[in-house]
Amino acid sequence: MRNSYTPHTEQDVKSMLDTIGVGSIEELFSPIPRELRVKSFNLAPGLSEFDALNKMQSLSARNNTQDVQFMGGGFYDHFIPATADALASRGDFYTAYTPYQPEASQGTLQALYEYQTSVCNLFGMDVSNASLYDGGTALAEAVLMAFRATRNRDTVLIDANVNPLYRDIVKSYLSPLGFKIKEIASNDYQLNRKELISAIDEQVASVVLQNPNFFGTVDDYTDIADASHSKGALMILSAYPLSLGLLKSPGEMNADIATAEGQSLGLPLSFGGPYLGILTANEKYIRSMPGRIVGRTVDKDGNDAFVLTLQPREQHIRREKATSNICSNQGLCALRALIYMSLIGRGGLKELSKTIYDKTQYAKKALAGIKSLKIPETPCFNEFVIELPGDAGQFRDALSKKGISAGIPLGTFYPAMKNRLLVAVTEKRTREEIDALAAAIREAVL
Amino acid sequence: MKTPLIFDASVKGRGAAALPASGVPEPAALPANMTRRNEAILPELSELDVVRHFTNLSRKNFSVDTHFYPLGSCTMKYNIKSCERAAAMPGFNDLHPFYTYLPGGSQEVSGALEMIYDFERILSEICGMDGFTCQPMAGAHGEYAGIRMIEAYHKAKGNNKKYVIVPDTSHGTNPASAAMAGYEVITIPSLPDGSMDIDALKSAITSEAAAIMMTCPNTLGLFETGVREISEIAHSHDALMYYDGANLNAILGKVRPGDIGFDVVHINVHKTFGTPHGGGGPGAGPVGVKSVLLPYLPLPKIVKGADGSFSVITDDADSIGKMAPFFGNFGVLVKAYTYTLLLGKEGLIDVAEKAVLNANYIMEKLKPYYDLPYDRRCMHECVFSASAQGKHGVSALDIAKFLIDREIHPPTVYFPLIVKEAMMVEPTETESKETIDGFIGIMIEAARLAETDPAILKNSPVHASIGRPDETKAARQIDVKMNCGL
Numbered sequence: 001m002r003n004s005y006t007p008h009t010e011q012d013v014k015s016m017l018d019t020i021g022v023g024s025i026e027e028l029f030s031p032i033p034r035e036l037r038v039k040s041f042n043l044a045p046g047l048s049e050f051d052a053l054n055k056m057q058s059l060s061a062r063n064n065t066q067d068v069q070f071m072g073g074g075f076y077d078h079f080i081p082a083t084a085d086a087l088a089s090r091g092d093f094y095t096a097y098t099p100y101q102p103e104a105s106q107g108t109l110q111a112l113y114e115y116q117t118s119v120c121n122l123f124g125m126d127v128s129n130a131s132l133y134d135g136g137t138a139l140a141e142a143v144l145m146a147f148r149a150t151r152n153r154d155t156v157l158i159d160a161n162v163n164p165l166y167r168d169i170v171k172s173y174l175s176p177l178g179f180k181i182k183e184i185a186s187n188d189y190q191l192n193r194k195e196l197i198s199a200i201d202e203q204v205a206s207v208v209l210q211n212p213n214f215f216g217t218v219d220d221y222t223d224i225a226d227a228s229h230s231k232g233a234l235m236i237l238s239a240y241p242l243s244l245g246l247l248k249s250p251g252e253m254n255a256d257i258a259t260a261e262g263q264s265l266g267l268p269l270s271f272g273g274p275y276l277g278i279l280t281a282n283e284k285y286i287r288s289m290p291g292r293i294v295g296r297t298v299d300k301d302g303n304d305a306f307v308l309t310l311q312p313r314e315q316h317i318r319r320e321k322a323t324s325n326i327c328s329n330q331g332l333c334a335l336r337a338l339i340y341m342s343l344i345g346r347g348g349l350k351e352l353s354k355t356i357y358d359k360t361q362y363a364k365k366a367l368a369g370i371k372s373l374k375i376p377e378t379p380c381f382n383e384f385v386i387e388l389p390g391d392a393g394q395f396r397d398a399l400s401k402k403g404i405s406a407g408i409p410l411g412t413f414y415p416a417m418k419n420r421l422l423v424a425v426t427e428k429r430t431r432e433e434i435d436a437l438a439a440a441i442r443e444a445v446l
Numbered sequence: 447m448k449t450p451l452i453f454d455a456s457v458k459g460r461g462a463a464a465l466p467a468s469g470v471p472e473p474a475a476l477p478a479n480m481t482r483r484n485e486a487i488l489p490e491l492s493e494l495d496v497v498r499h500f501t502n503l504s505r506k507n508f509s510v511d512t513h514f515y516p517l518g519s520c521t522m523k524y525n526i527k528s529c530e531r532a533a534a535m536p537g538f539n540d541l542h543p544f545y546t547y548l549p550g551g552s553q554e555v556s557g558a559l560e561m562i563y564d565f566e567r568i569l570s571e572i573c574g575m576d577g578f579t580c581q582p583m584a585g586a587h588g589e590y591a592g593i594r595m596i597e598a599y600h601k602a603k604g605n606n607k608k609y610v611i612v613p614d615t616s617h618g619t620n621p622a623s624a625a626m627a628g629y630e631v632i633t634i635p636s637l638p639d640g641s642m643d644i645d646a647l648k649s650a651i652t653s654e655a656a657a658i659m660m661t662c663p664n665t666l667g668l669f670e671t672g673v674r675e676i677s678e679i680a681h682s683h684d685a686l687m688y689y690d691g692a693n694l695n696a697i698l699g700k701v702r703p704g705d706i707g708f709d710v711v712h713i714n715v716h717k718t719f720g721t722p723h724g725g726g727g728p729g730a731g732p733v734g735v736k737s738v739l740l741p742y743l744p745l746p747k748i749v750k751g752a753d754g755s756f757s758v759i760t761d762d763a764d765s766i767g768k769m770a771p772f773f774g775n776f777g778v779l780v781k782a783y784t785y786t787l788l789l790g791k792e793g794l795i796d797v798a799e800k801a802v803l804n805a806n807y808i809m810e811k812l813k814p815y816y817d818l819p820y821d822r823r824c825m826h827e828c829v830f831s832a833s834a835q836g837k838h839g840v841s842a843l844d845i846a847k848f849l850i851d852r853e854i855h856p857p858t859v860y861f862p863l864i865v866k867e868a869m870m871v872e873p874t875e876t877e878s879k880e881t882i883d884g885f886i887g888i889m890i891e892a893a894r895l896a897e898t899d900p901a902i903l904k905n906s907p908v909h910a911s912i913g914r915p916d917e918t919k920a921a922r923q924i925d926v927k928m929n930c931g932l
Contacts, residue, residue: 004797005789005793005875007879012879016807020806025799028802031822032701036674037701038699040702041699041791043571044791045791045792046787046791047788049528052784052787056538056780056787060538063558065541079465092507092509093507094722094723095510095512095722095723096510097723097726098723099725100858103911103914103915106910107504107506108503108507110451110503113928116926121487128926137583137587137769144626168767169770171767172594172744172767172768176627178628218476219480220479247476248479248483252482268777270541270776271558271773271776271777272546272770273773273776274727274776274777275775286926295926296925297916299913301913305912309926315622316618318622320631326584326587327584329726332722342462343462345462345489345490346461347490348488351465359468359470379477393550396548400554409548412548412549413547427465430466
């Protein structure tokens, strides 16, 4: 069966070849020397739509999406309103390109401007770009941005409580550039303030923190912003968007750059992507920002018009001197996040943050009632650590047999934490599911 | 019609989505210093308001689903709907990524791992490479990962490499990616026929060259016939050959980068494998390498055991490390993989053939009306110049704006940089002869108007949702968010 999605009839091909003045399509490839032609192209024949979707269905069925999900680690099982799916599935949005021609792209451009506005409001920051790939690369780009903005500094300080996956990405990005990374060891799931503050000196371009941190600990880093600024360093804060209906915003802590993984704003988990890299900053650093930025201006009749702006920062103009090599953004993901924020709305955000907080505290309390468990007292929002009387991976496996994905065993990232499990709660987890988690853990530790 | 900004349409106290109830007892509050003082201002609308707002915005976009979109180098082909359905399957869409790092987690996600593994195998065959990674989240991210692997290769061999060579026709991302990996950039000019100046390359290259980055066919839509010689020159200095896969769609089943001397290749899946562009993203930029670079592939990576099961390697001292937390833009990869299943071998070859047929047909038909600075057989795109129309005061931009009035998305203009008043047309294989003839007719009309009534072109668009915007004002009086009263 032929299945190539090209509309040409034999007659079309013939008349087009006649116009071009060649006898066959193969002749069109004559500029390619014979000796450069393929040595092999050993692929299966095309499938019908029915057969292809059946194959995909059988692959997708071999993935565990049934367990009640208490894993988080920066990526959370939130509810996505049907409206978000319906609107983001409109072909006029998702089959458009980067809005290079503003007159043909006002829909995308206005939406990105509204996205920038919403994200700035959420994070309490002055300016946002039109999105980056994900939370990890957004943090790495923020660290590079801070080196540009501070000039002639060579060190970044990173709290070891920042998501280990993100710290790895920052390390990967910095390794060819000669900058130094100094990690500040965790102090019982919290920032070691003393050690961090004494490490800030005139060589430090930025201090990187996360709130809530990887272990779920909530903090107020206003003092760290002050300490950073007193030495001319910037504070970069990675935050969890849905916590910001309740928690102090990066702007309120005087962060200079705030980044986030935007997945919680209406994006499916989708095994790691596509996600949404949020990057916001103090206005004075806008020209050091990576990525696209949408601005409002007027058209020739004085009407509001939206365009890509400050493009001389970007690779298609500045080439090797650009602020980043980034060419795309996550346009559709940013649109989804905007739609989600519009649906949840101002009141809904507060309510949702509170629900997540309340359910998490309920879970923490339920688990704290189990004798052989130890749960740290540190304040948390949506996630917390439990210390088990044995290997956390084995407990996890035991609970998985009951249809519960109990959390992330921490030994993979912190070898000394083999017995600890990171448990996350979202608004989707019911009281009954939380009770079932507690009952299953109680049974497993006996 | 103007669609008010969503914050202007907001009414205090209005709301949309109903949220799950808390249903648990009220807990103790957080310490006051940790909580928010100033409420986050988000829109306040009913669900219907939200639906109308975004539906109305969507109608102000040109898109492949609504318009012919011959945006050169961006490959705006039709996005097959069944690929969307595959990505939305709950077993993919709802899958938590952290299984990647659980001991024994591979068994929980064996379908996803098999899909990625099989896609990497298919890409290796298409490109003639020895291995692939699906981690990079966009083409430029793939370039960066590729250059980082090249850097790791040179470091392991103790090579002293300082710069990367690019032709003057290259995409801006190539030099920018090289710079992010700490390399200087040397640019090689093109010859009058549009190909790389091999003599200039010979005199520029030294043992300090880490790589040559090329797009082939190049951004003029021309096949670099000297590519074999270029790769021999590169390899004689132990510089590696990097293939920017932006134009791979033109040579599917005809040429494989790995067969003609390239060591690294990235693929823009939205260009070659028809995944939607999403108004700027998300994309995916898988990277293929020859065996010498296999040790440096980013983490995590998937391996197949002797028993046919899949597992994940998360630690490897030689690897360049993580470019993304998991396996890149997985949902996009599902669509691209489904595309390769649907088309299969013959379908993919057909992609290249019809793309090249459509482009050459346009080139032939428009040649009498527009300057063609490189009058050679083109591949999947052709680059015209509006310099003849310049005599009447008409620019490529004016023609672009006129096309918008005629409900056609303009070609890429002013790129590649070496062509004055460039108009880069890429029809793609999924467009019919009727659509293309319609476009040709309008381009001919524009050429006539340039001579007879240039004011029409200069004043367009008049039928779009806005007239030409004042971009200088946008850059000088920076307005990148609404003032919501904070």
